[in-house]
Amino acid sequence: MLNYLKCAFTLCCIFVCLPLSAKLITITEKQYQSGGYLVVQAAPYSMVEFLDTSYTLDAKGYLSIGLSREVSGNKRISITSPSGEVERKTLRITPRKYKVQRVNGVPTSRVTPPAEVVKRIQAEAKKVRDVRAKIGDYDYWRTDVFQWPVQGRITGVYGSERFYNGKAGSPHWGIDIAAPKGESVYAPAGGKIVLAEEDLYYSGGTIILDHGAGVFSTFLHLSSVDVKVGQFVKKGEHIAAVGSTGRSTGPHLDWRMNIRDVRVDAALWIKE
Structure with missing residues (x-):
């Protein structure tokens, strides 16, 4: 009975400590403007979809993405973790005027x-x-x-x-x-x-x-x-x-x- 209670208490702690909705993606650096870039950090080998292009994060969980001269406006980025969880964000890319x-x-x-x-x-x-x-x-x-x-x-x-x-x-x-x-x-x-x-x-x-x-x-x-x-x-x-x-x-x-x-x-x- 004592072992059962210990097990139940441990399981309870696990469920309480885990967030209900874990954040999958962190953008550690960003230049949200035409000609800029962003650096994505997430679980290693996660998959990212952005501007109709698929990317895979490296073994350390990093990815660099470039924003071309013409890209601007609201753009959707999505990430799928190796376990299949999905997170989506909308990025606002500021347009630039060129000389x-x-x-x-x-x-x-x-x-x-x-x-x-x-x-x-x-x-x-x-x-x-x-x-x-x-x-x-x-x-x-x-x-x-x-x-x-x-x-x-x-x-x-x-x-x-x-x-x-x-x-x-x-x-x-x-x-x-x-x-x-x-x-x-x-x-x-x-x-x-x-x-x-x-x-x-x-x-x-x-x-x-x-x-x-x-x-x-x-x-x-x-x-x-x-x-x-x-x-x-x-x-x-x-x-x-x-x-x-x-x-x-x-x-x-x-x-x-x-x-x-x-x-x-x-x-x-x-x-x-």
Whole structure:
């Protein structure tokens, strides 16, 4: 009888202590605006549905999601735990107004490429896409506090409408930071070098740094690429030098960030 009462008391405590409706999802970081991002924390390997895309949290229970330039308004996010519990939230994404920037003095061949380089451009674009399709299992993206890769005057911002020699181009996806040619470029956070090219047609000297979980930094127009593919670098480590290679009219660093295939605003990752 005594054992029965002990068992009953234990069961009672379990039911009293457990919440009736446990919170499945926590958004630990958020930039609820076009070009922003959110960091989701929940049970490892939970499934998330957002903007018609399915994601799986990593083994530590984290997930990064990018918000594209065009995303705004009320958007629904849902999470399903490994045990089948479901939670839904509505996120309010603030729209942004983007600047118009006119860039003149660009060589004609970099605005309207000649037919003989089209295949080269397509091959380079595929190489970049393939690199970003691989998700690295690293935690730098959430353990390091991002810093500016170079100091200088901001001459171009994320999302702006670009006109090259008067001709409309794609939106600008990075932050342009004016600096002298040869100025050191430093890793804004740790990660693995997954692309290191001396001369891509549009971006010239180019590096892609994988911070893990689909979070990538890309550095364009470099005069010197001082790392190799497969190399791990720490936050603040020298990786390259500022230049004006590719489609550029003067020395500067174009720093871009992606979360998987979504282009996000790198400036929103700076907390220092």
